[in-house]
Amino acid sequence: MKLTKESFQVKNVKATAIEGELAYTASFYVNGKRVCAISDAGYGAGCDYKVLHKALFSQVEDYINSVGEVTTEHGTLPYTFEWMIGQLINEFQENKKLKVWCKTKTVMQLPGDPAGQYRTVDYPFTPAVKQFLNGKYPDAIIINERF
Numbered sequence: 001m002k003l004t005k006e007s008f009q010v011k012n013v014k015a016t017a018i019e020g021e022l023a024y025t026a027s028f029y030v031n032g033k034r035v036c037a038i039s040d041a042g043y044g045a046g047c048d049y050k051v052l053h054k055a056l057f058s059q060v061e062d063y064i065n066s067v068g069e070v071t072t073e074h075g076t077l078p079y080t081f082e083w084m085i086g087q088l089i090n091e092f093q094e095n096k097k098l099k100v101w102c103k104t105k106t107v108m109q110l111p112g113d114p115a116g117q118y119r120t121v122d123y124p125f126t127p128a129v130k131q132f133l134n135g136k137y138p139d140a141i142i143i144n145e146r147f
Contacts, residue, residue, distance in 0.1 A: 003063040007031050010038075010088045018042035024089055030056045038085055046082050099147050107143040108133060118143060 007030055015024035023042030028035050028049070035056045040047040051057045060081070067079040077083070094116065101107050106121040106129050113119070123129050125144035133140055 001031070001059070003030065003059055007063075008060075008084065008088060010085070010092050013089065013092050015089065015093060016042075022089065022093070026085075026089065026092075028085065028088075030060060035060065040089075047085050049081070049085075098143055102144045102147050106133070108137070109141045109143065110137055111139050 009029045009032075010026045011029055013024055013026040015022055015026075017023070019042070021042040021044060023040055025037075025039040028038050030053075033053060033056060035053045036049045036051055038047050038049040064079055064081055064084065069076050070079050070083065071077075098107060098118070101118075101120060102125065104124060106123055106125045107118050108121070109118055121129065121133070125142070130142060133142060
């Protein structure tokens with residue numbers, strides 16, 4: 001089975017900020033199967049993990065090797081398991097924050113907005129608000145529709 005970025009997920013995430021770094025414990029899943037227990041103490045030493053499903057973890061390693069490198073604002077870096085987990089944890093935390101905002105506000109992005117920057121309207125998301133936003137900002141991405 002060929003793995004894709006969508007094959008990976010973190011669950012049971014418990015996170016807190018320690019001295020400006022994110023400390024967490026979580027479970028890493030591949031296609032719905034728990035593969036690793038992961039943790040990071042938040043002191044810059046990287047994440048620790050305990051492999052629970054060796055065959056699937058081997059496929060994850062093959063996927064990581066196929067990606068090779070990633071380009072960041074700091075240059076080209078090797079794509080590693082820790083890098084992938086960091087991305088998944090950050091995405092999980094971002095979605096958690098957005099879900100809270102979406103309960104009481106309408107959240108959107110416009111083309112050209114930097115990644116991670118959102119605009120809010122201090123009204124709950126309703127069909128009327130959606131119609132208004134679609135009329136005024138036809139290219140807007142309404143985040144509330146994801147949740």
